[in-house]
Amino acid sequence: MTLKKSASLALMALAVSFFIGCSSKEDRDKYDQWYGSGSKAREEAALVKLQNDRKIAAEEADKAAAEKAAAPAATPAAGGDSAAAPAADAPAAAPKRKPVPADVSALLNKHACFACHQAYDKVIGPAYAEVAKKKYTADQIVELVHNPKPEHWPGYPPMAPLPHVPKADIVVIANWINSL
Ligand code: HEC
Numbered sequence: 001m002t003l004k005k006s007a008s009l010a011l012m013a014l015a016v017s018f019f020i021g022c023s024s025k026e027d028r029d030k031y032d033q034w035y036g037s038g039s040k041a042r043e044e045a046a047l048v049k050l051q052n053d054r055k056i057a058a059e060e061a062d063k064a065a066a067e068k069a070a071a072p073a074a075t076p077a078a079g080g081d082s083a084a085a086p087a088a089d090a091p092a093a094a095p096k097r098k099p100v101p102a103d104v105s106a107l108l109n110k111h112a113c114f115a116c117h118q119a120y121d122k123v124i125g126p127a128y129a130e131v132a133k134k135k136y137t138a139d140q141i142v143e144l145v146h147n148p149k150p151e152h153w154p155g156y157p158p159m160a161p162l163p164h165v166p167k168a169d170i171v172v173i174a175n176w177i178n179s180l
Pocket of ligand 1: 108111112113114115116117124125126131134141144145148149150151152153156157158159160162165170173
């Protein structure tokens with residue numbers, strides 16, 4: 001009886017020591033290298049690199065677009081002016097261009113705002129990113145869509161009043177404008 005008990009105890013001790021022996025640091029490192037935290041860190045590093053590469057590519061594309069846009073304006077200008085032109089364009093290209101959220105985009109399409117406004121580019125009306133700089137409240141934007149004040153935007157044609165656009169829709173658009 002006691003012999004059997006001590007024998008099974010010894011067996012258990014052997015199993016435990018075997019287990020401890022197997023989970024040595026080298027084994028864990030080897031495991032990590034393929035499946036564990038080591039591989040996760042490598043995956044993360046690869047992801048960060050990918051994102052950085054994409055960011056750089058996007059920034060280069062933006063810069064190329066800005067230079068393209070500046071080029072025709074700069075060519076006829078005098079030497080001094082052409083140096084100033086790209087510098088003046090640089091801040092315009094700098095802000096991050098966030099995609100328009102689907103719900104806002106649906107409203108801008110439904111009410112045809114997109115026909116005259118883009119988030120970051122002047123079309124017929126000012127870019128919404130420019131409107132955002134005026135720091136209107138949502139209520140003020142509702143009022144301005146229903147009763148535009150063209151004197152706010154010299155050099156632009158007047159926007160037609162759009163009294164049929166529901167206030168709730170404009171509030172959604174206004175909050176998005178102010179997030180730009
Ligand atoms: C036919 C072209 C056109 C359409 C369609 C249009 N806009 Fe405009 N919008 C303009 C122009 C041009 C201006 C600048 C002159 C002005 O304010 O009258 C402007 C200005 C604005 C301003 C700035 C107002 C201010 O006083 O600073 C806001 C906000 C605005 N539009 C929102 C909208 C929204 C929202 C819609 C869709 C419901 C819309 N616009 C549809 C042409 C348009």
